[in-house]
Each structure stands twice: as structure tokens, then as C-alpha cells.
Amino acid sequence: MTDERPPITLPNAAASRTAATVVRSFYRQQTDPDSIKRNVRRWLIGAVWAVVLVPLMFYLKFGTVGPLGWGMTVFFVAYCLVAATGLHFLVRPEYHTPVAWRNDWLDRIGAFWLVACAFGPFFGWVLTSAVTLTASNWRWLYWGRVSLCIALPVLTALPLLRYVRGQGAPVMLALLLGITALPVWSAWATLQDLRAGPALRITKNASNGQFTEELYLPNTGRDLTR
DSSP states (O other), rough: OOOOOOOOOOHHHHHHHHHHIIIISSOOOOSHHHHHHHHHHHHHHHHHHHHHHHHHHHHHHSSSOHHHHHHHHHHHHHHHHEEEEEEHHTTOOGOOOSSOOOHHHHEEEEEEHHHHHHHHHHHHHHHSSSSOOOTTHHHHHHHHHHHIIHHHHHHHGGGGGGGOSTTHHHHHHHHHHHHHHHHHTHHHHHHHHHHOOOOOEEEEOTTOOOOOEEEEEETTEEEEEE
């Protein structure tokens, strides 16, 4: 039985081989137009299910969704949408970038863009959640989260801008900006607290009527121990 799938044409042979290999081996999917259309529909349905099931699973397990649950929801939805978009345009070479892959040091930095966008927010959340925030360490921990969630995704995205060319440039730019905005958004309140600093909150103890002073970070709502 012969394989009659049409060849995939991209601006260079290396990109063509990589795209075909990823789709057929990692996604376990065929690259003919009918299969692409069917699989795009499956990924879009998967995004809808992710919106419903991931928060529900966190709520049933922990009684609340929380930042981690919503972050995981955004991750799976974005993953499904990116996969659907990539498959949709895979067999539409007129939308591919006309700029040839250079394989220089900028491309090596840009190759980590999706990894930085996916795992930067997670490790940033771990950094500020696994360690108790105090008046002496909160600034270092928050700078670490901003570096992982904002600086790293933006820096790895910049080298990819030179490939935003041709007929598909609006789609490429929308994906580049939209995906990069997700990790930036996840640490925006953290950045605001770095700029504003901690605030003082005075609370009254209902049992003895005494007032206590507490330091907290107003944008993220985290208390600081002294």
C-alpha cells in the first residue's frame, strides 16, 4: 500500500522535515488535508473540555480552584489552541514565513520561547509559594518570579520577530504576542508589588481589643512575616 499523502512545502527543507516529524511522531497524526481538518476540530473540542474539566477537577480535589488550577487551565487551553493553529496552517505554505531558518545564536535563544512561556509561570509560582515570604526575602523572590514569567518569555520571543514576514505575518504576530502575554499577565501583580512595595495593615483583635500591625503586599495579597 503506497503512501499518497501530499508533500509539505516550507521555506527550507529542514523546517519541512521538522514539521512533518513532529506531527507524525509526537502528535500521532497524518498530514493529508482531510486528517488535518479532522484533527484541528478535535483540538478545538479539547480546548473546550479543558475549560470545563481542569477547574472542576481542582475544585473536587481541593475545594477551590486557586491560582495553580487556573494556571493549569490556561496552559491546557493554550496548548490545544496552538496545536490546532499549527495543524491548520501546516498544509498552507502560503502562510509560512519566507525567511529561511538561520540556525544562529538568536535562533537558539528563540527555540526556548514556548518552553519559557509554559514553564516560567509554573516555576515562578513555586518560587513564591514554596518559601515563606518575609520582610527580608520577598523582594528577591518576587524579582525571581518576574524574571521567569516576564523577562525570560519576552527575551526569547524577540529573536522570532524577524520571521514575522509574508502573508501569514498577522497570524504569526498574534500568536507571538498572545502567547507571550500569558506569562507576563501571570506575574503582573508581582511586578506591581515590586514597584509599590509592602503596605501596613492595622487589625484589631476581637478577643482582647488590641491592635496589631502587619506588612502585606497589596497587589498579590500576600502577608509578610517579620
